[in-house]
Amino acid sequence: MAIEERLRSLAQTNSNYSLLLAQWEFDKKLLQRALNAVSTTFPHYSLHDSSHSSTIITQIEKIILPDIDKLSATDC
Known part of the structure; x- marks a missing residue:
């Protein structure tokens, strides 16, 4: 997912965003089980x-893809 890749990239360049990435990864696993x-x-x-x-998420990415690099970590 491009949005997830954007967040991962931001977290690599700024350690302040590592917590957001960690929370996303935790929530993603937790929600997959709940959604199933x-x-x-x-x-x-x-x-x-x-x-x-x-x-x-894929459909959202198709809409915003030209501007995905403008998303902040919290937008992701």
Whole structure:
């Protein structure tokens, strides 16, 4: 994901952003498990697992890609 790569790049150049990157990585793992449980809790919902979230992020990236380098660490 380009947004994640942007955050990783910012964290490498500024150690103050390392905490944001670490929080993102933790949340990503935690939310993947939670999102995968949605279908069992709400079987009448359309697919809302982690692949759905990845698809949303991919679509956002397609829109902002020309300007992705303008995103701050908190924007990412």
